[in-house]
Amino acid sequence: MTSIWTGEKVRLRGVEPEDWRAFQRFDEYSADMRSVDMLHPPRSAAGYRRWAEDTEAREGTDDEFLLVIESLVDNTAAGSVSTHDTDQRAGRFSYGIAVGHEHKRRGYAADAAVLVLRYMFGERRFHKCEVGVYAFNEASLALHRKLGFQVEGTLREHEFFAGRRHDLVLLGLTAGEFASYHGM
Template sequence: MTSIWTGERVRLRGVEPEDWAAFRRFDESSVDMRSADMIHLPRSAAGYRTWTAELAGAREGEEFMLAIETRADQVLVGALSTSAVERRAGRFHYGIAIGRDHQRHGYASDAIPLLLTYMFGERRFHKCEVRIYAFNEASIALHRKLGFQPEGRLRDHEYFAGRHHDLVLMGLTKDEFTARHPFPGVT
């Protein structure tokens, strides 16, 4: 039996309380922290344990975070999450972060279609949107490769590292996605 949460290289799963140490390591890189979201204040080990315990106990919903682990050795390599769910319009945003030591191994390109298969094929969404810092050329290229289309650019939209930065908006519809990744059968 095959799970829609399992790709060639990775498996998506719920966050476990013991994942706190890996998330703490990911946050040691300011560049990675900023690429995923923004630089947060330092968190204690107890703070990480509380945060992952809360995520582990999260109930089902349309805004969630999942851990990304390798299939080969079950190592946590990153996480992805949904946000800005707009049920009436049928769209949502998502974000992904892969730890520095695990980048450029194809984990993101394997994990993203798993999430989109669920959101488009099981939750009936029509469109996925992603916001990427304009200087993050690798992420823009990855999303183009996955079929996302540029939809706009917000100039001087985010502030960090002493200046404002542009944000690139990209989108992918269900039909564009299924043209590349047909939904799995039901039997």
């Protein structure tokens, strides 16, 4: 029997208390932090431990959750994926994905995204996924185009960081489009 949470390259799992070290390493790369969210002030090792313990103890819902992306090659935490902004009535949700610096360009983000999309479309009955990607994040834009997302618009000068304003590209993917690219 195969788990729907295991792909060709990664397995998605809950956050464990010992994952704090991996998340601390991920945050050491300011450019990576900016490309998915924003730059946060440094946190102590105790702060990372507390975050991991609190995250592990906090139960998500079937629709909104944070999972660790674990490499099947060496069973290490390679990043995270989370769902948010779920709207059951409208059938929409969003997700965010981040892969640690030393794990980039291995196909982990694509594999993890397909697993989450398959779950949200095939098990939770959502109709559409919407994501926002910073216009300078070419790798993420290419990933989402490869997954079948369509550009739906741009919010100009939407975010401020690194001393200037940045555009946010809005992309969308319907369940039918996903199924035609990846199957259910």
